[in-house]
Amino acid sequence: MDVLVYIEHLNGKIADVSFELLGKGRELANALGGKLDAALIDANSDLATQLGSADHVVCAVDASFAQFSPMAYKNALAAMVKERAPRVVLIGNTSMGMDLAAGVSAATGIPLIAYANHIAVRDGAVVATAMVYGGKLFAEAEPEGEQVIISALAGSFSADAGKGEGAPIVEIFAAPTGGAGTQFKQLIQPEAADVDITKQDILVSVGRGIQNADNLEVVQELADALGGALSASRPVVDNGWLPKARQVGKSGVSVKPKLYFAVGISGAPEHIEGMKDAATIIAINSDPNAPIFEVADYGIAADLFDIVPALTERIKSG
Template structure:
């Protein structure tokens, strides 16, 4: 049986992230529809024993050049795996590896590509992806003609449980020369530790792009101080440098599960929802009534946070 779907493991350091199992779960569904096998690509050095989840076959490239992440080396290794597997679909996450390599891999292969996908399906032998545009305000459905079709999926779009179902995949070791692959990674720098542990809080006040500017953070910080809880944030706040990395909730930040999660000015991108959707009670404040955050919130208001927060702080 030929390979129908190849899932690219998102692992850069540490454990295999949830999004890889999300892709394996969806990959199993697509592989069954296309009548082929589900494969996973594992790239690294001294990878050891890793969970391959629902995969039928694992293609492993183990090379010193992959000890630390470097786009050129990983792309060359991944291209070798695709050549060996000949999949109909390549699934990657819109994370470190997918953002860096999906487009360049598709160009290298001359393959059709869809990015920021929130769903992947089949119509006969054709792969159909549904992608977000304008931060999720529009969805575009596109049929990807040609093989392989490269699709980068937004983390949190699928359930991970189906992809965790373990089996005994056969291991295919791919030998590839990476001596001329270009730059090599020298190491990984972790963000500096801080005294904040947002994962341990029973209640979190979290702020997003709607706060407008760094100066306005003080308003929300006063509310968090009145509640005696940490201040968390969505990725745009961290990317702007307004709060340190340990405050970030989401796919590329931390997963939190407080009893109460107060989301202020957060639109609710899938990357963020992945990190907080398990909270006991989610309370959202966003002036856009169609913001995705309201799809998971238990309570919500469209009042302006600049009117709401001072009132809450005063009452507290």
């Protein structure tokens, strides 16, 4: 009946999502009458001292685990899950977590519910609600059997709840080692940003609805009129229309401006996770069912090419 939380870390820092999952994991462990265990895969067990909210920290320790590598980490975590047979395994739906959650599911046969943003125990069953279809629908799902792996969207639960004080029992787990096909080479730092979008009070953020790079001028003019900077969702950056440093969301940065103007952004979960804490959110999208309207304070369901120039003019005229 135990809950096992995978502890994600990079350069000696534990990811916030892992604390979020420890907090949620404690709640689930109490409801299931089990223990809360943290799974740490690293070159040493030093980070265990920061995991006071867990009952046990299960450590797979080897020099080769100093940096994340998909195959080595997956094999170690799958071995841990097989031996300890937890009822629930919680993993962040992050870049690293996506190699682990599906990998451990296929390796162990334990079903996976991905993109979860709500998890509860109801009548003894573990039920997770997942954001599917680009955030347009929610699916409330449960495993057919007892065990389940859940990968949760970052920012879904309180991190503070997982930062409790305590002295967990540290156990060393003899995990399989060896590269198994993927070898870490190096970390590549992000390219220097021309504008730090995390420090802006006003962001005009542009998505797929802008259609091409030439149209960016329309939103740049709005950003200029508001005295803000231009940011973007993933498709704009993947297409090379704006630099990576301007990307908001899961593989970009998280922002909390006073005003976030979402222009032509549908609002996939990966984007929402990076901007939902902005003080005021105004969204323009031609699809009235776009999930961005679920997090925005104000919504405009119209063609951005009609609205944005009119708005820019109106702001300029004071």
